[in-house]
Amino acid sequence: MLDIRLFREQPDTVREGLRRAGADPGDVDRVRALDEQVRSLKTEAEAKKAAINQANKSMSKASPEERETRRAELRALGDSIAEIDARRTDTEKTLQTLMLEIPNLPLAHVPDGADEHENVELRREGTIRRFDFKPRPHWELGEALGILDLERGVKISGSRFYVLKGLGAALQRAVITWMLDLHIEQHGYTEVYPPFVVKQEALYGTGNLPKFGDNLYHDVEEDFWLVPTAEVPVTNLHRDELLEASALPMKYVAYTPCFRREKMSAGRDVRGIKRGHQFDKVEMVKLVTPQSSDAELESLLSDAEDVCRGLGLPYRVLQICAGDLSFTAANKYDVEVYAPASKGEEGEEWLEVSSCSTFGDFQARRANLRYRPEPGAKPEFVHTLNGSGLALPRVIIAILENYQNEDGSITIPEVLRPYMHGRDRIIRA
RNA sequence: GGAGAGGUGGCCGAGUGGUCGAUGGCACCUGUCUUGAAAACAGGACGCCCGCAAGGGCGCGCAGGUUCGAAUCCUGUCCUCUCCUCCA
Numbered sequence: 001m002l003d004i005r006l007f008r009e010q011p012d013t014v015r016e017g018l019r020r021a022g023a024d025p026g027d028v029d030r031v032r033a034l035d036e037q038v039r040s041l042k043t044e045a046e047a048k049k050a051a052i053n054q055a056n057k058s059m060s061k062a063s064p065e066e067r068e069t070r071r072a073e074l075r076a077l078g079d080s081i082a083e084i085d086a087r088r089t090d091t092e093k094t095l096q097t098l099m100l101e102i103p104n105l106p107l108a109h110v111p112d113g114a115d116e117h118e119n120v121e122l123r124r125e126g127t128i129r130r131f132d133f134k135p136r137p138h139w140e141l142g143e144a145l146g147i148l149d150l151e152r153g154v155k156i157s158g159s160r161f162y163v164l165k166g167l168g169a170a171l172q173r174a175v176i177t178w179m180l181d182l183h184i185e186q187h188g189y190t191e192v193y194p195p196f197v198v199k200q201e202a203l204y205g206t207g208n209l210p211k212f213g214d215n216l217y218h219d220v221e222e223d224f225w226l227v228p229t230a231e232v233p234v235t236n237l238h239r240d241e242l243l244e245a246s247a248l249p250m251k252y253v254a255y256t257p258c259f260r261r262e263k264m265s266a267g268r269d270v271r272g273i274k275r276g277h278q279f280d281k282v283e284m285v286k287l288v289t290p291q292s293s294d295a296e297l298e299s300l301l302s303d304a305e306d307v308c309r310g311l312g313l314p315y316r317v318l319q320i321c322a323g324d325l326s327f328t329a330a331n332k333y334d335v336e337v338y339a340p341a342s343k344g345e346e347g348e349e350w351l352e353v354s355s356c357s358t359f360g361d362f363q364a365r366r367a368n369l370r371y372r373p374e375p376g377a378k379p380e381f382v383h384t385l386n387g388s389g390l391a392l393p394r395v396i397i398a399i400l401e402n403y404q405n406e407d408g409s410i411t412i413p414e415v416l417r418p419y420m421h422g423r424d425r426i427i428r429a
Numbered sequence: 430g431g432a433g434a435g436g437u438g439g440c441c442g443a444g445u446g447g448u449c450g451a452u453g454g455c456a457c458c459u460g461u462c463u464u465g466a467a468a469a470c471a472g473g474a475c476g477c478c479c480g481c482a483a484g485g486g487c488g489c490g491c492a493g494g495u496u497c498g499a500a501u502c503c504u505g506u507c508c509u510c511u512c513c514u515c516c517a
Binding site: 039042043045046047049050052053055056057059060061062067070071072073074075077078241242243244372375376378379 | 439447448456457458459473474476478479480484485486487496497498
């Protein structure tokens with residue numbers, strides 16, 4: 001959520017930001033009008049409350065007869081306050097609903113652009129392998145090796161579900177553990193094992209609700225929601241807390257499965273394991289001071305890149321343009337790995353394996369995540385950031401396709417071998 | 430699932446209808462003392478909203494209700510703890 005003060009004090013800045021983000025700048029005037037109403041109703045009611053409080057003080061010392069005579073008068077005053085408050089509450093609700101659906105503003109240095117076509121490629125790293133045979137897509141490799149079973153996934157759970165078997169399952173587990181260890185030992189993150197279902201407050205905190213509920217799985221009976229990403233439970237760890245400055249930055253890393261309905265993506269990426277309703281991800285989350293958040297985003301990105309480097313996967317980094325930023329992000333980089341065959345006959349593809357974002361105080365305001373800059377100082381909102389490090393299925397795709405051999409076997413990247421009992425290849429069982 | 434107890438400020442914990450935003454402790458800030466620190470002593474300091482300020486309003490899990498007046502009484506709800514039951 002944006003700071004209402006920005007709407008009051010710098011409406012043009014907000015309008016411009018919303019326009020760049022592809023949102024409706026007209027909301028600025030709607031917000032301002034509602035805010036005006038709320039404040040004037042509040043002032044009106046508060047003047048009356050001050051009067052009634054004053055009167056009530058003398059009532060406690062008044063004689064019974066005096067109380068009796070003043071009772072009706074005070075009650076009338078009370079009733080008129082209640083009426084004003086009711087109107088204010090209504091208006092506030094409307095304002096709140098509107099505010100919750102207004103996206104974050106892009107940081108000033110985020111480039112203009114309407115959609116993903118205008119994202120800016122910042123760099124490429126790693127060498128793209130030249131094959132002396134035609135590389136095969138991961139679903140062919142996986143099925144042939146007996147490590148991926150798409151059909152049976154569909155049988156037991158429906159479309160967009162799959163089964164990893166044998167060394168396929170082991171490979172994914174190895175990647176998860178290696179990535180966690182890398183972030184814990186090399187990058188200074190603290191591992192967290194969070195719940196995989198959350199209450200709706202948590203989803204409001206991170207900005208998934210109220211706007212994006214239709215991408216979430218929801219158990220109505222218990223009002224439980226399956227997490228779409230570890231970002232949700234981990235960012236909410238300190239919701240409604242007032243942190244000491246010395247506790248910042250907080251850096252967490254968590255492995256969780258992620259559950260998404262993907263209603264909006266029907267028909268996209270239907271082959272293989274690129275886009276499923278359930279996928280695994282290692283996620284990094286940071287809570288930092290406002291002063292450090294730009295630098296923390298850079299180091300977050302570098303932590304994600306280290307995973308690609310370690311695995312020997314060619315990758316590129318994109319600066320996301322203002323119009324392609326997600327609802328909550330103020331700035332965002334995507335990391336995409338190269339996969340030579342994941343488009344099937346169409347060939348190669350860059351697969352998004354990480355989004356590294358800063359949210360400024362947008363999530364912190366929703367989640368009431370504050371810190372005290374100095375002992376005795378006023379509390380302020382922290383800044384939150386997160387980035388995938390990385391998303392599993394696409395890493396698996398990239399490993400299978402980039403490390404495939406002509407005979408259909410897969411060479412296991414060196415860093416993973418200690419996590420797979422020293423094995424260096426996946427061959428048909 | 431059954432029975433009971435409880436949710437109060439950054440943390441702990443008093444407070445059962447009016448002078449209570451709330452006693453006390455810890456932590457925090459300032460000062461005295463000290464070479465410095467600690468200790469001791471004195472003072473300060475809750476959060477949010479409106480306001481240039483003076484000042485005002487709101488906040489005792491949450492939502493309603495009773496009352497001139499609610500942390501305190503009533504209803505609902507969520508959560509925590511203890512015991513029982515069950516279980517990996």
